[in-house]
Amino acid sequence: GIQVEQSPPDLILQEGANSTLRCNFSDSVNNLQWFHQNPWGQLINLFYIPSGTKQNGRLSATTVATERYSLLYISSSQTTDSGVYFCAVDQGAQKLVFGQGTRLTINP
Amino acid sequence: KAGVTQTPRYLIKTRGQQVTLSCSPISGHRSVSWYQQTPGQGLQFLFEYFSETQRNKGNFPGRFSGRQFSNSRSEMNVSTLELGDSALYLCASSLQGRGSGYTFGSGTRLTVV
Numbered sequence: 353g354i355q356v357e358q359s360p361p362d363l364i365l366q367e368g369a370n371s372t373l374r375c376n377f378s379d380s381v382n383n384l385q386w387f388h389q390n391p392w393g394q395l396i397n398l399f400y401i402p403s404g405t406k407q408n409g410r411l412s413a414t415t416v417a418t419e420r421y422s423l424l425y426i427s428s429s430q431t432t433d434s435g436v437y438f439c440a441v442d443q444g445a446q447k448l449v450f451g452q453g454t455r456l457t458i459n460p
Numbered sequence: 461k462a463g464v465t466q467t468p469r470y471l472i473k474t475r476g477q478q479v480t481l482s483c484s485p486i487s488g489h490r491s492v493s494w495y496q497q498t499p500g501q502g503l504q505f506l507f508e509y510f511s512e513t514q515r516n517k518g519n520f521p522g523r524f525s526g527r528q529f530s531n532s533r534s535e536m537n538v539s540t541l542e543l544g545d546s547a548l549y550l551c552a553s554s555l556q557g558r559g560s561g562y563t564f565g566s567g568t569r570l571t572v573v
Contacts, residue, residue: 391546393567400561446516450503
């Protein structure tokens with residue numbers, strides 16, 4: 353099956369810093385989403401981005417489908433950005449395959 | 461509009477018992493899928509339902525089952541609980557399940573003792 357790899361596994365930054373999270377996938381996909389898991393476990397949808405670039409406030413994402421990777425950018429990090437970020441892909445089989453996540457810690 | 465609603469939020473069960481979890485999708489969403497999250501295995505797909513039919517199933521034993529009702533609400537059942545079934549169970553709904561984004565509920569945290 354498709355493999356999804358996220359890097360780095362852990363990232364520790366100071367408030368105000370910028371960060372880039374990467375997601376590599378091993379095959380073509382119909383759907384790619386970035387999620388932020390909050391401390392209570394809920395997966396909050398950040399972007400639905402099978403290709404192209406999207407921006408939402410301080411967050412933006414780019415997926416280069418032909419090269420099988422996606423990047424999530426967080427600018428001017430805040431402590432509330434802390435948590436685990438997941439990339440997940442769907443090949444049209446009605447299921448998401450998740451990466452192992454990047455744990456982001458933003459220190460004040 | 462209301463999001464994906466999962467009940468209960470927390471559950472403690474004893475080995476050997478069975479448990480039923482519930483998920484109500486976003487209004488108008490006909491696809492509901494279930495995922496298990498554990499520290500060791502991460503997020504893994506359990507199964508997906510669309511219009512009361514299971515369209516896909518993950519690699520889990522037959523103790524894990526599910527169903528979907530005509531109003532798109534879904535339940536999953538785990539029989540003969542094992543300690544390893546302790547996990548966060550997440551439900552997601554999607555408008556069609558094909559080429560659409562998924563929205564997740566808050567999850568049910570199951571502890572088996």
